[in-house]
Each structure stands twice: as C-alpha cells, then as structure tokens.
Amino acid sequence: MTFTPEQFVTSSIIKYGKLNEYIQEKLVSDFSAIKGNMMMMEGLRSYIQENLETLKAKQKIEILDIGPAIGALSTLFTLQTLNEFGLMEKAQIHLFDVSAKVIEQTLNCKFFFPDSIIDPKLKNPIHQKLRQAKGEVGSAEKLPWKNEKFDIVLAGFLFSHIHDSVKPLVANEMQRATKKGGFIGIADTSEKKTFSSPISTKPLEKLFKETRITFKNNKPKDTSYTICGEK
Numbered sequence: 001m002t003f004t005p006e007q008f009v010t011s012s013i014i015k016y017g018k019l020n021e022y023i024q025e026k027l028v029s030d031f032s033a034i035k036g037n038m039m040m041m042e043g044l045r046s047y048i049q050e051n052l053e054t055l056k057a058k059q060k061i062e063i064l065d066i067g068p069a070i071g072a073l074s075t076l077f078t079l080q081t082l083n084e085f086g087l088m089e090k091a092q093i094h095l096f097d098v099s100a101k102v103i104e105q106t107l108n109c110k111f112f113f114p115d116s117i118i119d120p121k122l123k124n125p126i127h128q129k130l131r132q133a134k135g136e137v138g139s140a141e142k143l144p145w146k147n148e149k150f151d152i153v154l155a156g157f158l159f160s161h162i163h164d165s166v167k168p169l170v171a172n173e174m175q176r177a178t179k180k181g182g183f184i185g186i187a188d189t190s191e192k193k194t195f196s197s198p199i200s201t202k203p204l205e206k207l208f209k210e211t212r213i214t215f216k217n218n219k220p221k222d223t224s225y226t227i228c229g230e231k
C-alpha cells in the first residue's frame, strides 16, 4: 500500500523551514513534549528495573527513535535513564525521520538544548552517542529493518503528526521491529488546538495488539500522555 504526500499530515518542523529556530522556540519551550517524554521515562525506568540483568548481559542495546525531530528529545532522555543504571555505554542509537534535515542536523549535534534538559556531566557522552548514531530517512509506515531488531523503540509525538489512515501501519511496523520482550515507549497528545492529528490513549492502545501495556500516565489536566509496553 502506498500513500501520497497529501495523506500525511506534514510535520510542522518541515513547514517551519528555519529548523534551528524551530527547535529553540517551539520544541524546547514546548512543555507538553518535555513532560510527555519525562513520563515515558517513568515507564522505561520500571522496564529497566524489571529487566536489568537481561539488559546488563547484552553487548548492545539497540534503540530506535522514530520521528526524533532535531535534537531527538526522546533519545536524550532515554540515554540519561540508561545512564542511571550504568547502561548508557551499551546504547546504539538509530534515528528514523521523514525529514533528511532532522537526521543530518541531529547526527551532527547541530541543535541547542538548555542545560536543564541534559545533565551537564552527560553532555559530551550524549553528543558522542548521537554522532555515532545511525540515521535513516523514510516514512514510518515502512521501517527498513528486519523483524525484532530493536530492544527499545520510541515514538515521541509521532502519531499526532501522521494521518489517521497511516497510524495502524506505523504501530504494526513498530511492533514488528521490536524484539520479543523489548520496550515500546510512546508519548503523545489528544490536544486538538496545536496538533494536527491528535489521538487519545484508548484508540492508540488498540493499535498495539502485540504489546502488553505496562505503564500509562494520562492525567486529565495534562496535555500529553505516555503509553509504554513490552512486546
């Protein structure tokens, strides 16, 4: 099945054009994105605690961030969370985005985040991980990896940027690419004013049939939520 570009809700990051300005003025100041990703880290932390020995035994922890946007906020938080358990060294980051500029700029660390997001002590090792990351450009309804490649698959505010008709395909691909027992982390929003294709937790959960939902945070007062699970 192929889709025309019109069937996608184009990401605002592409429409903006001035990408550095976007990341500084929009994403970083976007409390909702930061909060959603921080909630996702609560789910990741519980997952790591339950699977610590298995993760420690791995040579590499393969991590896929789909729709990272410049700066890969979900990846930054994930690396810091892995570091809490002494696992950051093992991380191999893969970034996948429909925008080539997102990939190019993030791999070259051409972005700015305030120090309050990155622990200053971790800035250098995190930048090094991003420089060593692998980047691919494409649309998430077809991921260019074999089945069960990744230990951790992240989608921060991806589903609210893609057309409803494509969402089930993206969820299937995320599950296909995740190892059995691997972690799937989603942060997103059902807020209609700012986001072009919002989705609430229940319909999104239904798309993840092969995933056992292990952590949810969906408080009515928050504009963002997280759903985390294990395949």
Ligand SMILES: C[S@@+](CC[C@H](N)C(=O)[O-])C[C@H]1O[C@@H](n2cnc3c(N)ncnc32)[C@H](O)[C@@H]1O
Pocket (backbone or CB within 6 Å): 008, 010, 011, 013, 014, 027, 033, 034, 037, 066, 067, 068, 069, 070, 072, 073, 074, 096, 097, 098, 099, 102, 138, 139, 140, 141, 155, 156, 157, 158, 161, 162, 187
């Ligand atoms: C709001 S940003 C997400 C930023 C970040 N992940 C976070 O959690 O804050 C949405 C990202 O999804 C990407 N994107 C949009 N549609 C996509 C698609 N069909 N396939 C892959 N990436 C897509 C955009 O280019 C953008 O980088």
